[in-house]
Amino acid sequence: xxxxxxxxxxxxxxxxxxxxxxxxxxxxxxxxxxxxxxxxxxxxxxxxxxxxxxxxxxxxxxxxxxxxxxxxxxxxxxxxxxxxxxxxxxxxxxxxxxxxxxxxxxxxxxxxxxxxxxxxxxxxxxxxxxxxxxxxxxxxxxxxxxxxxxxxxxxxxxxxxxxxxxxxxxxxxxxxxxxxxxxxxxxxxxxxxxxxxxxxxxxxxxxxxxxxxxxxxxxxxxxxxxxxxxxxxxxxxxxxxxxxxxxxxxxxxxxxxxxxxxxxxxxxxxxxxxx
DNA sequence: TTGTGTTTTATTGCCTCC
DNA sequence: GGAGGCAATAAAACACAA
Numbered sequence: 375x376x377x378x379x380x381x382x383x384x385x386x387x388x389x390x391x392x393x394x395x396x397x398x399x400x401x402x403x404x405x406x407x408x409x410x411x412x413x414x415x416x417x418x419x420x421x422x423x424x425x426x427x428x429x430x431x432x433x434x435x436x437x438x439x440x441x442x443x444x445x446x447x448x449x450x451x452x453x454x455x456x457x458x459x460x461x462x463x464x465x466x467x468x469x470x471x472x473x474x475x476x477x478x479x480x481x482x483x484x485x486x487x488x489x490x491x492x493x494x495x496x497x498x499x500x501x502x503x504x505x506x507x508x509x510x511x512x513x514x515x516x517x518x519x520x521x522x523x524x525x526x527x528x529x530x531x532x533x534x535x536x537x538x539x540x541x542x543x544x545x546x547x548x549x550x551x552x553x554x555x556x557x558x559x560x561x562x563x564x565x566x567x568x569x570x571x572x573x574x575x576x577x578x579x580x581x582x583x584x585x586x587x588x589x590x591x592x593x594x595x596x597x598x599x600x601x602x603x604x605x606x607x608x609x610x611x612x613x614x615x616x617x618x619x620x621x622x623x624x625x626x627x628x629x630x631x632x633x634x635x636x637x638x639x640x641x642x643x644x645x646x647x648x649x
Numbered sequence: 650t651t652g653t654g655t656t657t658t659a660t661t662g663c664c665t666c667c
Numbered sequence: 668g669g670a671g672g673c674a675a676t677a678a679a680a681c682a683c684a685a
Contacts, residue, residue: 441658441679461672483659486672491656493673 444484448474452481456488 444452455470462470462485471478 443657443680464670480658482671484657487658490673 444474444476448476452484452488456485460485460489460492 451474452470455466459466462482467478467481467485470476471481474481476484
């Protein structure tokens with residue numbers, strides 16, 4: 375038994391607790407070895423509403439043999455301290471404990487539980503963020519696929535026209551007096567015409583979806599986005615995003631890559647694999 | 650009032666670090 | 668080996684709908 379770490383150990387430590395039949399440790403009224411129990415109970419009664427905090431009789435009626443919650447003021451100070459630093463060095467723990475009328479162990483437990491709650495929330499935020507990024511990329515992919523289909527149709531159309539020209543023996547176009555090109559297919563806009571300016575084909579076969587291309591170029595960066603097709607990754611902020619996390623998350627490296635890609639400043643989206 | 654789900658407080662056991 | 672952190676868990680306290 376690690377006595378040094380336990381606050382409510384009945385058999386080996388302070389002896390200021392008792393056990394129910396099921397072995398649950400509970401407060402026991404009476405002298406305490408570490409601090410005055412009556413003091414503690416007055417300072418941190420359990421409560422069900424802020425109004426009751428002002429009700430002295432309510433405090434007096436509370437059984438001491440119950441697990442009790444910290445007062446709003448205690449929680450407020452603990453939260454404030456947690457915001458400053460979510461780890462608790464021994465000196466700060468002692469200071470907080472004496473300031474709040476709590477056992478250092480209780481302060482340590484509170485911080486431990488608070489860190490666990492923060493982590494849970496952070497995971498939820500990260501999930502939302504990843505889902506948002508995924509949805510955004512999915513939307514972009516859909517737009518690019520449509521654009522690709524459009525460009526393919528244009529290639530077919532223009533190829534057929536060139537072949538028809540060749541068969542008819544029409545001389546190549548030379549200058550403004552040449553025969554105008556036939557009307558474009560109605561669905562092709564002028565700005566959608568095939569042009570990469572890079573020597574590469576702009577028609578990308580993405581029938582199977584985007585694959586990881588670790589060539590130093592981002593596929594999305596080279597693709598010509600149709601208007602309104604440039605997706606963005608929404609920032610997701612939950613109700614508990616209180617600033618205490620400094621914006622940290624467990625997938626920050628992933629988000630950095632995704633956001634860099636989205637903003638046209640990143641490298642290849644190395645983690646993105648469509649299957 | 651009561652049943653049920655959620656939150657908070659606390660314990661236990663294991664792990665890491667010094 | 669002791670101190671402290673974390674995950675898992677228990678259980679009291681609390682919220683709320685029926």
